[in-house]
Amino acid sequence: MNYHPKVEPTQGLRIVITGGVTGGHLFPGVALAEEFTSRDSRNRVQFMSIGNELEKKVLEKKGFELIPVRVQGIKGRGIVNLIKSVFKLPSGLWRAVQSLRNFNPHLVISMGSYAAGPATLGAWLLGKKTVLCEQNILPGVTQRLLSLFAERIYVSFEETGKKFSSAKVRCLGNPVRSEILAALSKQEPFNPEKDSGAKPFSLLIVGGSQGAHSINMTMIEALGCLEDKKRFRFVHQTGVQDEVLVRHAYEVYGTEATVAPFFEDMGNLYHEADLVICRSGATTVAELTALGKPALFIPFPHAADDHQVLNARSLVVARAADMIFEEELTGQLLAEKIQYYAANRILLFQMAEKSKLSGHPDAAKNIVEDCCELLGGSQMVFSGSLNSVVPF
8 A cells, every 4th residue: 555644744754764784874874864853853763774783872872763673685695694584584574564664654765785675675565655875886786676666766976877767866975974074164275384294194094884904904014114103193993803903003113193993073083184094985985075085995895796996986087086906905005105195285185176076065965855855746845944844
């Protein structure tokens, strides 16, 4: 039955955001949730995903409800795990359908990953409106399948839209969290005299929400190759496994560094960094381009369909970033890159300007506005700034 609940003026919208597992899928969903609730305090947002520790920690801090659904990925898991995953699908779908019936959302938004499958399929079975947010330049298997049920598909790259029905596609960018965008107000015009050696060259090293062991180990090796180590200041997100080892290496080399398994205040860290060394997941790319930060990408070599290389290459071609393939990564090469960019601040400024041209800092706002337009349809119109929904 196609049942789209009416939105009464005193009730606001009910939104389900599904998908997550990693920060790359979760954080854009959080950005959308914040945009919905900041527009109208009556709007309610519920997340539906696997309920891992990252999701629990982030969503509890943000004050959003999380409904856990049992589901596992299918691609590349081997025959035994594939069978286990398939047997979990019915119970995950049943749980999703029951939760959707209870919450009765006006809209379900899929952020991708296998965790989005049950809620999006359940929404279709219940006749709920659904939309997709595809962050990567090359869509994953889950999103390609779920696109059959979606009424809108929001993409970050023009090229991505070619993978879906053109009538559904809107290229509006990848949503970025408000605390990241807050760093935009702190940016100052480039000053060659001030920014060309008077202060330490600041590097932010981030391997994603869970760290990256290969980057951590190569950075330790690079420390031994760097000349004049006092010129540099490092902020290094290691993940839990390598924190102690990496911190000890910086201490041994007498290099100024802040080391932690995970940083909360990424907006300020991006702002203070002269160069960011990182993976090239879609959310990282969106954050960097929204702020206009130059990056040295080291794509994760085992990403599905090699999408991290594709994400990075789009900025490398635009001369907004540099890239090292992991199979070519050595401590010596990384040290040479760091020293090269430290000696060429004007080049970094030019990369930053090109990066900003690729950014979509208003992505969350524009996607939410389009969702509201979709919900308006033949049942309701919007009053004023789209903060309220009024029936005909």
